[in-house]
Amino acid sequence: GAGVSQSPRYKVAKRGQDVALRCDPISGHVSLFWYQQALGQGPEFLTYFQNEAQLDKSGLPSDRFFAERPEGSVSTLKIQRTQQEDSAVYLCASSLYTKGGVNTEAFFGQGTRLTVV
Amino acid sequence: RKEVEQDPGPFNVPEGATVAFNCTYSNSASQSFFWYRQDCRKEPKLLMSVYSSGNEDGRFTAQLNRASQYISLLIRDSKLSDSATYLCVVNSQTNDYKLSFGAGTTVTVRA
Numbered sequence: 669g670a671g672v673s674q675s676p677r678y679k680v681a682k683r684g685q686d687v688a689l690r691c692d693p694i695s696g697h698v699s700l701f702w703y704q705q706a707l708g709q710g711p712e713f714l715t716y717f718q719n720e721a722q723l724d725k726s727g728l729p730s731d732r733f734f735a736e737r738p739e740g741s742v743s744t745l746k747i748q749r750t751q752q753e754d755s756a757v758y759l760c761a762s763s764l765y766t767k768g769g770v771n772t773e774a775f776f777g778q779g780t781r782l783t784v785v
Numbered sequence: 786r787k788e789v790e791q792d793p794g795p796f797n798v799p800e801g802a803t804v805a806f807n808c809t810y811s812n813s814a815s816q817s818f819f820w821y822r823q824d825c826r827k828e829p830k831l832l833m834s835v836y837s838s839g840n841e842d843g844r845f846t847a848q849l850n851r852a853s854q855y856i857s858l859l860i861r862d863s864k865l866s867d868s869a870t871y872l873c874v875v876n877s878q879t880n881d882y883k884l885s886f887g888a889g890t891t892v893t894v895r896a
Contacts, residue, residue, distance in 0.1 A: 699882060701882075701884070708888070709889075710789075710887050710888045713884065713885065718882075723882070724882070724883060759828060773831050774884060776828035776829050778828050779828055
C-alpha cells in the first residue's frame with residue numbers, strides 16, 4: 669500500500685496479557701517512530717528507529733515496553749504484562765529521512781487502539 | 786512544564802469566520818515547527834510547516850515568534866470541513882527527529 673499500515677486496528681487485552689503491535693512503514697522510509705496517544709491528548713513520543721537501529725527509546729514508559737525493527741522495515745511494539753494505564757492509541761509514523769535540524773514530513777498510520785480490561 | 790502547550794479550546798465558530806490560536810514551546814533550541822490536523826479517531830496529518838518568515842497556504846496562515854516562543858495558526862473563511870483538532874508540533878536541535886506534540890486545539894465550524 670501507499671501509506672503506513674498498522675495492525676491490528678483494535679486490540680482488547682486482559683490485564684497481564686502480552687500484546688504485539690505491528691507497523692509497516694512506507695517503503696523506503698528510513699525513519700520510524702512510535703507514539704502513544706491517550707484520549708484527549710496529543711501523541712507522546714515513545715521510540716525512534718533509523719533503519720534497524722533504535723536510536724532513542726527514552727519515551728518508553730517502562731521496561732514492559734519493547735520495540736524492534738530487525739530488518740529496517742516492519743516494526744513491532746511489544747507490551748508485556750499489560751496494565752490498564754497502557755490503554756491508548758499507539759501510532760506509528762515514518763519519514764523519508766531526517767536532515768539535521770529539519771524534519772521531513774512524518775506520515776502516520778491509523779493507529780492501534782489498545783484497551784486493557 | 787510540557788514542551789508544547791496549546792489552548793485546548795474548543796473554538797466554536799460560524800462558517801465564514803476567522804479563527805486563530807497559538808501554541809507555546811519551551812525549548813528555545815527548537816528548529817522545526819509544524820501544524821498537524823487530526824480528525825476524530827483518525828491519524829494526524831501534516832497541515833503545514835511553519836517558517837521563520839511566516840507562511841500562508843490558501844486560507845491558512847502560520848506565524849512563528851522565536852523571541853516569545855510561540856506559533857500561531859489562523860484560518861480565514863472557515864469551512865465546515867475545517868472542524869478538527871489542530872496539533873502544534875515542534876522538534877529540538879538536540880533530538881531533531883523527535884517530534885513533540887501539543888495536546889491539540891479543537892475547532893468546530895457550524896453552519
